[in-house]
Amino acid sequence: MNEDKKNKKPYKPSGKPAEQRRRPAHSERESGPFKAGLEVRVTAAKLLAAVIDRKISLDGMLDLVHGNPAYRALSDADRALTRAILNTALRHLPRIEAAITSLIDTPLPEGARALHHVLVIAAAQILHLDVPPHAAVDLAVEQANRDPRNRRFAKLVNAVLRRMDREKDEILAATATISPVPAWFRKRLVALYGEAEADRIAEAQLVPAAIDLTVKSDPAAWAEKLGGTVLPTGSIRLTAFDGAVSALEGFDEGVWWVQDVAASIPAKLFGDLKGKKVADLCAAPGGKTAQLIAAGAEVIAVEQSVNRLARLKENLGRLGYEAELVGGDLFEFKPAEQLDGVLLDAPCSSTGTTRRHPDVLWTKGPEDVAKLAALQEKMLRHAVTLVKPGGIIVFSNCSLDSLEGEELVVRVLKDHPELRRLAVDPKDWPGLEGAISPLGEFRTTPAMLPASENFVGGMDGFFASVLQVR
Numbered sequence: 001m002n003e004d005k006k007n008k009k010p011y012k013p014s015g016k017p018a019e020q021r022r023r024p025a026h027s028e029r030e031s032g033p034f035k036a037g038l039e040v041r042v043t044a045a046k047l048l049a050a051v052i053d054r055k056i057s058l059d060g061m062l063d064l065v066h067g068n069p070a071y072r073a074l075s076d077a078d079r080a081l082t083r084a085i086l087n088t089a090l091r092h093l094p095r096i097e098a099a100i101t102s103l104i105d106t107p108l109p110e111g112a113r114a115l116h117h118v119l120v121i122a123a124a125q126i127l128h129l130d131v132p133p134h135a136a137v138d139l140a141v142e143q144a145n146r147d148p149r150n151r152r153f154a155k156l157v158n159a160v161l162r163r164m165d166r167e168k169d170e171i172l173a174a175t176a177t178i179s180p181v182p183a184w185f186r187k188r189l190v191a192l193y194g195e196a197e198a199d200r201i202a203e204a205q206l207v208p209a210a211i212d213l214t215v216k217s218d219p220a221a222w223a224e225k226l227g228g229t230v231l232p233t234g235s236i237r238l239t240a241f242d243g244a245v246s247a248l249e250g251f252d253e254g255v256w257w258v259q260d261v262a263a264s265i266p267a268k269l270f271g272d273l274k275g276k277k278v279a280d281l282c283a284a285p286g287g288k289t290a291q292l293i294a295a296g297a298e299v300i301a302v303e304q305s306v307n308r309l310a311r312l313k314e315n316l317g318r319l320g321y322e323a324e325l326v327g328g329d330l331f332e333f334k335p336a337e338q339l340d341g342v343l344l345d346a347p348c349s350s351t352g353t354t355r356r357h358p359d360v361l362w363t364k365g366p367e368d369v370a371k372l373a374a375l376q377e378k379m380l381r382h383a384v385t386l387v388k389p390g391g392i393i394v395f396s397n398c399s400l401d402s403l404e405g406e407e408l409v410v411r412v413l414k415d416h417p418e419l420r421r422l423a424v425d426p427k428d429w430p431g432l433e434g435a436i437s438p439l440g441e442f443r444t445t446p447a448m449l450p451a452s453e454n455f456v457g458g459m460d461g462f463f464a465s466v467l468q469v470r
């Protein structure tokens, strides 16, 4: 059997109680599933350290071409397990840390970060994942033994994690009242949404997002074919799907594209787009560009990142759509004549996307929200200059913070008397009336679209405002 195939087998410890099991022999530890399992945990701990200690976002580290070399060297199945462990650890971090603290007599020393990461990675598996707990414990102990910083704590790791496994239900119940999001974020949510809604949003981000698709036409028929549910907006939600979307029917034919239901809203706020010339100023990877084209607009897609522009091109190609692609900074973009519309789906703190990117809350802080709000305001002021009288600007982002949304729009409106806000009419959005503010702006949160028996609820947090140049 070649090494790769052997590594794909999950590590299965013996059925004996943990206390009676022997440490796997040296030869077992150096080969096969045990070694592969250990590489997953070591890589997960390293990536966790990069996120929470060095504020490095996971997206880049998990990139299959430019990402972390240890992660890229894993098999497909082991990469999936690494991602599952990391995302789970980050979603539940404050509760996991409280669980660990409750099981040790004295708090972990400040400098014992490597030990912290080993324990968190193992605890995420024991408390929340379908991994044999004995495997999680054995691998964590081995991980501790192999790291000179942690070797002296190997017995502690063993004792804490075994007890965590034995007392799992009580521990989960005892930590359930702790907010699962970092303190800075909870404070901000409470200030913006009130305590009860803040807690609902924080709980909602614990549930991994379902896959939503935007279809070119006939959502009902495609929902049936793909086993999904049609959402109030016409998007399709695949609740039970867990695999590569590229294997699904309709992918190769370019019938649909992946897009969270909330992300599909801004491009629908322009009204009739047939024959209109519209610029999508922050276009990649292109979900909204595709919607604008599908609605009949002639689209100029502006994107600064070379890699992301290439992805946009590939995505449009698959869908059989065409747009004028402009690579570069939107501040340099000056169309020959003013446009009928501009979509500004601006780079933001992304705090509305934590169901799929739980690292966001640990890599960003209030200072990033303020910085990104300032950049977006500058971008919106530039967007205003590109649109002809009567033309429409839709400003959107996936932040939950009013600094990047409602407050920013108020400031821009104050300085631009030629601009007015067009209120979205809740009657046009059955099922999403609660996501439209009294001023007629969209404000979705992960706590919206409640779950039911066969339906994973939730949607990304999004803000969208419609502005018209007089």
Ligand SMILES: C[S@@+](CC[C@H](N)C(=O)[O-])C[C@H]1O[C@@H](n2cnc3c(N)ncnc32)[C@H](O)[C@@H]1O
Pocket (backbone or CB within 6 Å): 263, 281, 282, 283, 284, 285, 286, 287, 288, 289, 302, 303, 304, 305, 308, 328, 329, 330, 331, 345, 346, 347, 348
């Ligand atoms: C939130 S994403 C856009 C998502 C996209 N609208 C969609 O629906 O697929 C923001 C994009 O803006 C791009 N961007 C950031 N700053 C930019 C700038 N100054 N000029 C042009 N594009 C920029 C980023 O590279 C990123 O691709």
